[in-house]
Amino acid sequence: MQAPGSRAVHLSEWQKNYFAVTSGTCTAAQKAEAYRAQVLRVQYAWANSEISQVCASKLFKKYAEKYSAVIDSDNVETGLNNYAEHVLALARSQQTDSDKWQSGLSTSNVFQMRSVREMMRAGEKLRGSLLGAADASVVIHSGALAAEPPKFSACGSGESDPLTKPAHGTGWTQGVPESGPSGPLSAQPPVATNTPKTCPTASAPFGDLATPLFGNVRKENGSAPKASPGLSLFFAHQSRAPPGSDSPWDRSAFYGSGPADALSAPTLSKALRKTEGSGPREEGGLPTFKTAKEQLWVEQQKKHHPPARAAAACGGVKKSLGASRSRGIFGKFVPPVPKPDGGDANGGVQYKPDSAGPTEPAPPVDERLKSLEPKMIELIMSEIMDHGPPVSWDDIAGVEFAKAAVKEIVVWPMLRPDIFTGLRGPPKGILLFGPPGTGKTLIGKCIASQSGATFFSISASSLTSKWVGEGEKMVRALFAVARCQQPAVIFIDEIDSLLSQRADGEHESSRRIKTEFLVQLDGATTSSEDRILVVGATNRPQEIDEAARRRLVKRLYIPLPEASARKQIVTRLMSREQCCLREEEDRAGGAAAADITTITADQVPPITYVDFENAFRTVRPSVSPTDLELYENWNRTFGCGK
Numbered sequence: 001m002q003a004p005g006s007r008a009v010h011l012s013e014w015q016k017n018y019f020a021v022t023s024g025t026c027t028a029a030q031k032a033e034a035y036r037a038q039v040l041r042v043q044y045a046w047a048n049s050e051i052s053q054v055c056a057s058k059l060f061k062k063y064a065e066k067y068s069a070v071i072d073s074d075n076v077e078t079g080l081n082n083y084a085e086h087v088l089a090l091a092r093s094q095q096t097d098s099d100k101w102q103s104g105l106s107t108s109n110v111f112q113m114r115s116v117r118e119m120m121r122a123g124e125k126l127r128g129s130l131l132g133a134a135d136a137s138v139v140i141h142s143g144a145l146a147a148e149p150p151k152f153s154a155c156g157s158g159e160s161d162p163l164t165k166p167a168h169g170t171g172w173t174q175g176v177p178e179s180g181p182s183g184p185l186s187a188q189p190p191v192a193t194n195t196p197k198t199c200p201t202a203s204a205p206f207g208d209l210a211t212p213l214f215g216n217v218r219k220e221n222g223s224a225p226k227a228s229p230g231l232s233l234f235f236a237h238q239s240r241a242p243p244g245s246d247s248p249w250d251r252s253a254f255y256g257s258g259p260a261d262a263l264s265a266p267t268l269s270k271a272l273r274k275t276e277g278s279g280p281r282e283e284g285g286l287p288t289f290k291t292a293k294e295q296l297w298v299e300q301q302k303k304h305h306p307p308a309r310a311a312a313a314c315g316g317v318k319k320s321l322g323a324s325r326s327r328g329i330f331g332k333f334v335p336p337v338p339k340p341d342g343g344d345a346n347g348g349v350q351y352k353p354d355s356a357g358p359t360e361p362a363p364p365v366d367e368r369l370k371s372l373e374p375k376m377i378e379l380i381m382s383e384i385m386d387h388g389p390p391v392s393w394d395d396i397a398g399v400e401f402a403k404a405a406v407k408e409i410v411v412w413p414m415l416r417p418d419i420f421t422g423l424r425g426p427p428k429g430i431l432l433f434g435p436p437g438t439g440k441t442l443i444g445k446c447i448a449s450q451s452g453a454t455f456f457s458i459s460a461s462s463l464t465s466k467w468v469g470e471g472e473k474m475v476r477a478l479f480a481v482a483r484c485q486q487p488a489v490i491f492i493d494e495i496d497s498l499l500s501q502r503a504d505g506e507h508e509s510s511r512r513i514k515t516e517f518l519v520q521l522d523g524a525t526t527s528s529e530d531r532i533l534v535v536g537a538t539n540r541p542q543e544i545d546e547a548a549r550r551r552l553v554k555r556l557y558i559p560l561p562e563a564s565a566r567k568q569i570v571t572r573l574m575s576r577e578q579c580c581l582r583e584e585e586d587r588a589g590g591a592a593a594a595d596i597t598t599i600t601a602d603q604v605p606p607i608t609y610v611d612f613e614n615a616f617r618t619v620r621p622s623v624s625p626t627d628l629e630l631y632e633n634w635n636r637t638f639g640c641g642k
C-alpha cells in the first residue's frame with residue numbers, strides 16, 4: 001500500500017488529467033497521452049492493492065477504450081491515426097535484429113513451395129469472383145474509414161463477443177501457484193465484468209472467454225482471420241516464408257488457405273497496396289474514391305457518434321486493432337471471400353456478392369488490421385522467426401524441467417485442445433530467465449520450430465532503439481498482426497530492456513512503449529479467445545517491472561547446464577569436427593609447425609585432448625557465483641519451477 005501522501009498526489013494528478021481531457025481544449029495527442037497515463041495509473045493502483053479488481057477492470061477498460069478510440073480514429077481533429085510513414089523508412093534500413101535468423105528463402109524459392117503454389121492457384125480461381133482492381137480500392141477505403149455499412153458487422157454475427165462473456169482467466173498450469181490468470185484472484189490482471197456488448201477495442205484486453213490460448217487449434221481458426229489487406233500485401237511481396245510445407249512441423253497456420261489465396265493474386269494485391277499505401281487516407285494523401293453512400297454513412301457517423309466508436313455502436317465495423325471477433329473459437333471457418341454460391345459457412349452475417357451493386361463496398365478482408373499501415377504490417381511480418389533452421393527439443397541439452405514445462409504449455413494444448421481447457425488451459429505469458437548463454441534464445445527457436453504456431457520474434461532493444469519514437473506503434477501492430485495469425489507466439493528477447501522498472505528519469509518514449517506493451521500483453525493474456533502466447537527471455541529478471549512480471553505468469557529458470565548436459569553439448573559440437581581425442585595423441589608440434597596462411601583445410605590438425613586441457617587452464621567461467629546466487633534467489637522468490 002502506498003503512503004497517504006502519494007495517494008493524494010495520484011488523486012490530484014488523476015483529477016488534473018480528467019479535467020484536461022474533458023475540458024475540450026486538449027489536442028488529440030494530449031488526450032491520448034492523458035488516457036494512456038490513466039491506464040498506467042489504474043494498473044499501478046491495482047498492483048498496489050489501492051483499488052479492487054472490479055474497479056480496476058472497469059477503469060482499465062474505460063481508459064484503454066478511450067485511448068484506442070483516439071489513436072485509431074482517422075478524424076483529423078479528434079484522432080491520431082498515426083501510423084507514420086517515416087518510421088517505416090527508418091526501420092526498413094535496419095530490419096531484423098536477429099541476424100542469425102535471416103531467412104533462407106528468396107523470392108524464387110518461395111514460389112516453389114507447395115502451400116504458396118496452392119495459394120496462388122486458389123487466388124487465381126477466386127480473383128474472378130472478387131472485385132476488380134479498381135473496386136478493390138473502394139474496399140480498402142471503406143475499411144479505412146471504419147464506416148462499413150451495418151450489414152458487414154463484425155460484431156453481430158451471433159457468435160461469441162469477447163466482451164459479453166464473464167471475466168475469468170483460463171491460463172493455468174497445475175501445481176504451479178500463481179501461474180495463470182485463472183489462479184488466485186489476486187494473480188489476475190484487471191479484466192472486465194459485465195461489459196456492454198460492443199466491439200472490442202484495439203488492445204482487446206477486456207474480454208475474457210472460456211477457451212484456452214492454444215486450446216482450440218483448428219486449422220480453420222488458424223487461417224480464418226488472415227485475409228487482411230496488409231497480409232495479402234505481405235504475401236504478394238514477401239521474400240521470406242517458412243522453409244517448405246513439408247517440414248516436420250505444421251506451417252499451415254501461417255499460410256492458411258482461402259484468405260491469403262484470394263488476395264495473393266498479383267493484380268489485386270497491387271491494387272490493395274496502392275490504395276493502402278496512400279497513407280493517411282484523406283490527410284495529405286491522394287483522395288481515394290468514395291461512393292456517395294459511403295460518404296453519407298461516414299458523415300452520419302461523425303455527426304452522431306464519437307470517433308472510432310461509431311461503427312461499433314451502429315453495428316458497423318469498428319476500426320480497431322485486433323479485437324473484432326465475429327465468431328467464437330469453436331466457430332466454423334468463415335471464408336473471407338464469398339463462396340461462389342454466396343453461402344455463408346458460418347451462418348453469420350456474411351457478404352453477399354449478389355446483393356452488392358457494382359459500387360457497393362466489398363466486405364473488409366480483415367477488420368483487425370485495417371487501421372494499420374500496410375508497410376508496418378509488412379515490417380512485422382518480416383520479423384517472423386518461422387523460417388530459421390529447425391531446432392528440436394533434443395538439440396537443447398539439459399534444462400529438462402523447463403523443456404517439459406514449455407512443451408506442456410506450447411505443444412500439448414495443440415495436440416489435445418479438448419483436454420487443455422478451463423483451469424487446465426495453458427498460461428499465455430512465459431518468462432525464461434537465467435544467466436547468459438544458457439539456451440533461452442535456443443528454447444525460443446525451438447518453440448518456433450515445434451509449436452506449429454506463427455512465430456514472431458522481436459528483440460526488445462529493437463523496439464526501444466531501432467524504431468525510435470515509433471516503438472509503441474510497432475508493439476500495437478505486432479499484437480494486431482499476431483491476432484490475425486493465431487495461434488501465435490510472440491518471442492521477445494532481452495525483454496528486460498523493454499519492461500524494466502519504471503524510473504523517474506526514464507525516457508518518455510520508452511515509458512510509452514512499456515505502457516503500450518503492458519496494455520497489449522493484458523489483452524493477449526486475459527482474452528481466452530486470443531491464442532497468443534508471449535514468451536520473454538532475459539538474463540536480468542530482477543529488472544523487470546512488477547506489472548509485467550505478473551503477466552508473465554510462468555517464470556522458468558534456465559540455469560547453467562549440469563555436468564551431463566555439458567557433456568552432451570560438447571559431444572554434439574565435437575561430432576561436427578574432425579577430432580582425435582586419444583590422450584596420447586600429441587599434435588602440439590604439428591600445429592606449431594603449420595603455417596596458417598598456407599595450410600589447406602584438410603591439413604588442419606584434429607582437435608585433441610590436449611586442446612581441452614589447455615582450454616581448462618585458461619578459460620574462466622563467465623558467470624560469477626554472486627550472479628548465480630542472484631538468479632537462484634530470484635527463482636526462489638518469483639520462479640515457477642525448481
Ligand SMILES: Nc1ncnc2c1ncn2[C@@H]1O[C@H](COP(=O)(O)OP(=O)(O)OP(=O)(O)O)[C@@H](O)[C@H]1O
Pocket residue numbers: 395396397398399434435436437438439440441442443537538539561565569
Ligand atoms: N542447453 C543447451 N543445449 C545446447 N546448446 C546450448 C544450450 N544452451 C546454450 N546453448 C548454445 O549456446 C549458445 C548460446 O545460447 P542462447 O543464445 O540460447 O543463450 P541465451 O540464454 O539466450 O543467452 P543470453 O541471455 O545471453 O541471450 C547457442 O549457440 C546455443 O546453441
Ligand SMILES: [Mg+2]
Pocket residue numbers: 440441442493537
Ligand atoms: Mg538470448
